[in-house]
Amino acid sequence: MPKIIKDAAISEDNWNVLALNDEALSASDVSANDVAPLTLWKDAKSNINSAELGVLLDSSDALDDLLDHLNQLPIIAINFPLFTDGRGYSLARRLRTRYHYTGDIRAVGDVLLDQLFYMRRCGFSSFSLRDEDQYSNALNYLSTINESYQASGDSRDSILEKRLKA
Amino acid sequence: MYQYDALDKRIQTDRVAQYREQTQRFVDGTLSNTEFLPLRLQNGLYIQRLAPMLRIAVPYGMINSTQLRRVARISRDYDKGYVHFTTRQNIQLNWPELPESPDILAELNEVEMHANQTSGNCIRNTTTDQFAGVAEDELTDPRPYCELIRQWSTFHPEFAFLPRKFKIAVCASRTDRAAVYFHDIGLEMARNAQQEIGFKIIVGGGLGRTPVIGSVIQEFVSVDALLPYLEAILRVYNLHGRRDNKYKARIKILVRALGIDTFRDMVDEEYNAHALTIDNIGKEVTRLSSFFTPPAYDNSLNADTLDTELAALAASNEGFARWLDKNTHPHKHAAYRCVTLSFKKAGIPPGDANDQQLEAAANLADKYSFSELRISHHQNLVLSDVSKKDLFKVWAAAQTHGFADANIGTLNDMICCPGGDYCALANAKSIPIAEAIQRMFNDYEQLDQIGHLELNISGCMNACGHHHIGHIGILGVDKKGEEFYQVSLGGNQTQDAKLAKILGPSFSANDVPNVIKTLIDVYLASRQAGERFVDTYARIGIEPFKETVYA
Numbered sequence: 001m002p003k004i005i006k007d008a009a010i011s012e013d014n015w016n017v018l019a020l021n022d023e024a025l026s027a028s029d030v031s032a033n034d035v036a037p038l039t040l041w042k043d044a045k046s047n048i049n050s051a052e053l054g055v056l057l058d059s060s061d062a063l064d065d066l067l068d069h070l071n072q073l074p075i076i077a078i079n080f081p082l083f084t085d086g087r088g089y090s091l092a093r094r095l096r097t098r099y100h101y102t103g104d105i106r107a108v109g110d111v112l113l114d115q116l117f118y119m120r121r122c123g124f125s126s127f128s129l130r131d132e133d134q135y136s137n138a139l140n141y142l143s144t145i146n147e148s149y150q151a152s153g154d155s156r157d158s159i160l161e162k163r164l165k166a
Numbered sequence: 167m168y169q170y171d172a173l174d175k176r177i178q179t180d181r182v183a184q185y186r187e188q189t190q191r192f193v194d195g196t197l198s199n200t201e202f203l204p205l206r207l208q209n210g211l212y213i214q215r216l217a218p219m220l221r222i223a224v225p226y227g228m229i230n231s232t233q234l235r236r237v238a239r240i241s242r243d244y245d246k247g248y249v250h251f252t253t254r255q256n257i258q259l260n261w262p263e264l265p266e267s268p269d270i271l272a273e274l275n276e277v278e279m280h281a282n283q284t285s286g287n288c289i290r291n292t293t294t295d296q297f298a299g300v301a302e303d304e305l306t307d308p309r310p311y312c313e314l315i316r317q318w319s320t321f322h323p324e325f326a327f328l329p330r331k332f333k334i335a336v337c338a339s340r341t342d343r344a345a346v347y348f349h350d351i352g353l354e355m356a357r358n359a360q361q362e363i364g365f366k367i368i369v370g371g372g373l374g375r376t377p378v379i380g381s382v383i384q385e386f387v388s389v390d391a392l393l394p395y396l397e398a399i400l401r402v403y404n405l406h407g408r409r410d411n412k413y414k415a416r417i418k419i420l421v422r423a424l425g426i427d428t429f430r431d432m433v434d435e436e437y438n439a440h441a442l443t444i445d446n447i448g449k450e451v452t453r454l455s456s457f458f459t460p461p462a463y464d465n466s467l468n469a470d471t472l473d474t475e476l477a478a479l480a481a482s483n484e485g486f487a488r489w490l491d492k493n494t495h496p497h498k499h500a501a502y503r504c505v506t507l508s509f510k511k512a513g514i515p516p517g518d519a520n521d522q523q524l525e526a527a528a529n530l531a532d533k534y535s536f537s538e539l540r541i542s543h544h545q546n547l548v549l550s551d552v553s554k555k556d557l558f559k560v561w562a563a564a565q566t567h568g569f570a571d572a573n574i575g576t577l578n579d580m581i582c583c584p585g586g587d588y589c590a591l592a593n594a595k596s597i598p599i600a601e602a603i604q605r606m607f608n609d610y611e612q613l614d615q616i617g618h619l620e621l622n623i624s625g626c627m628n629a630c631g632h633h634h635i636g637h638i639g640i641l642g643v644d645k646k647g648e649e650f651y652q653v654s655l656g657g658n659q660t661q662d663a664k665l666a667k668i669l670g671p672s673f674s675a676n677d678v679p680n681v682i683k684t685l686i687d688v689y690l691a692s693r694q695a696g697e698r699f700v701d702t703y704a705r706i707g708i709e710p711f712k713e714t715v716y717a
Contacts, residue, residue: 083201083327084204084287084327085327085409086287086324086325086326086327086328086329086404087404087405087409089323089324089325089326089327089404090324090401090404090405091405093324093401094401097440098436098439098440112201114188114197114201114205115327117323118321118323118324118326119323121323122323122324144180144184145177145180145181145184145321146176146177146180147173147176147177147180148177148321148323149177149317149318149320149321149322150317150318150322150393152322152323152324153323153324159173159174159177159317160317160318160444160450162173163173163449163450163453164444164446164447164449164450
């Protein structure tokens with residue numbers, strides 16, 4: 001089983017994240033414990049217990065189709081086609097702070113060690129690294145800077161909040 | 167000026183350690199060039215034509231004498247003993263070694279400096295008026311708000327991989343010295359009907375390949391809503407800005423494609439959905455403002471007496487009179503002036519200073535200006551609080567160190583990018599063009615006669631020399647491998663923002679000084695009383711200039 005980082009630990013992945021843009025796949029191929037690309041998820045969700053089906057967004061996808069289902073969705077995976085494509089950070093941030101989504105937000109795709117900290121701060125809660133061999137010391141990169149100036153999608157008190165409370 | 171508390175120290179020390187570890191992995195070969203690139207850029211390190219370049223952040227241009235001395239020492243120890251002041255009020259080292267860059271950042275951190283986000287597709291250093299806090303014509307001191315924005319934008323996790331770089335400028339004065347209409351976001355401080363302080367927000371301005379004058383997105387945003395509103399703008403841009411073409415990726419292209427009204431609706435929708443204001447932000451603004459209180463001015467000084475003494479000194483010393491007129495600026499305390507130390511001397515690249523000059527300027531600041539300096543958008547240093555009784559001494563000292571040229575605001579105080587001598591992007595050299603013009607107009611009387619004139623030179627269309635907003639702009643272009651220069655007229659960087667118009671076909675490097683001379687002659691022959699070059703241009707248009715130059 002592939003590895004992931006979740007809850008600040010390395011674990012086995014219980015989800016099967018389907019490929020984006022695989023034209024051979026149709027909604028009938030989607031089964032329980034899959035994380036399906038948005039278009040497939042829309043068609044497949046009536047057939048599968050909602051607690052056992054996740055959705056995979058590409059960085060260019062909008063959140064509109066998910067908004068009525070956020071309470072049931074156990075996992076939303078967000079793809080980084082390239083690590084320099086920063087749209088995923090705003091998608092996660094919107095899910096956490098605007099829509100108050102409490103399920104798992106998974107970073108997939110071009111996910112590298114040096115971006116884990118900012119991803120976590122934006123609300124990502126699990127990470128599937130691009131390079132399997134980087135898991136060994138990956139946990140060190142989850143909190144490389146121990147303070148943050150601004151509130152974001154994690155639960156950490158920002159420096160601003162600390163000062164305002166002081 | 168702002169001083170770190172334990173939290174600021176901790177965050178910056180962690181940052182240096184983070185960058186050191188990343189650089190180590192790059193040197194080891196475990197981190198690829200592509201993957202290291204944005205990390206080093208966001209710590210200020212570019213790879214230029216001949217060597218790396220490290221851009222040190224000088225938040226909103228404020229630097230103290232201890233910091234300036236440290237920059238001088240770093241330039242000696244790690245570089246060739248000189249630095250360059252940029253149009254965004256930062257300091258560049260031209261020849262550092264990549265493996266030593268973490269050591270430089272550690273040395274900077276010891277004096278509360280850094281190179282955070284001075285490059286890369288993130289929120290860059292926030293800039294403001296070089297006379298902030300002392301200008302006669304300002305509504306309020308913008309620096310506490312600049313610091314608020316600096317902290318909010320520093321290591322903002324959501325906006326480190328934007329479609330493109332993002333620049334914010336703040337101005338609080340009647341005369342805009344921060345070019346707020348030419349930034350991704352410009353903030354013009356304002357009061358509402360209730361006399362509360364807030365911000366007019368301008369979005370989507372910029373220079374570069376596609377110069378655009380920014381559009382007003384909000385006439386008034388209150389202080390408690392500022393950061394949430396900025397965040398809403400950035401989020402809409404991050405999600406919708408183009409990522410397929412880096413030349414179309416700035417926010418100005420998005421705003422223009424959508425139209426300001428649609429863009430505003432999207433931002434307002436995002437802002438209102440969060441319904442966030444930071445209710446007790448006033449507490450933090452008060453804390454930040456405490457760092458920008460007026461220094462201990464000598465209130466026993468009699469401004470009228472000092473003015474009489476200065477007038478007498480000026481009457482008997484022409485050089486001092488000229489310097490007093492050109493290089494000092496009114497101060498809100500009547501017994502003080504702001505002094506600009508000129509780093510525009512023919513033969514030295516505009517905005518370059520050597521280590522000894524930096525140390526001399528630091529000493530002058532200690533002795534005469536409460537140990538603080540500013541870097542101006544025009545690439546000079548400013549001593550913001552010099553008593554009128556000390557002006558003559560400051561002038562005499564400045565002369566010994568080579569930064570007393572009385573040319574501020576004149577043709578020779580040009581803005582100029584490093585150009586083809588240093589920069590990998592440049593199409594043409596810009597420094598030799600600046601020098602040739604400075605040598606042609608080397609006579610003070612001639613410069614006086616010409617009066618206020620902003621000449622801006624960029625070595626390529628990325629426009630780091632802001633040629634689009636110069637009264638006269640010069641742009642280096644490549645024509646089949648040869649360097650040519652396109653001239654434009656009539657740009658204006660203040661609230662009355664205008665983009666310059668191209669005069670016509672470009673010129674060879676040798677022709678440029680004579681072309682500038684011809685343009686000046688047309689102006690001098692056509693001007694009416696009190697008109698600056700740009701005013702005459704506005705009245706008579708481009709045609710008379712064109713006809714004479716291409717005759």
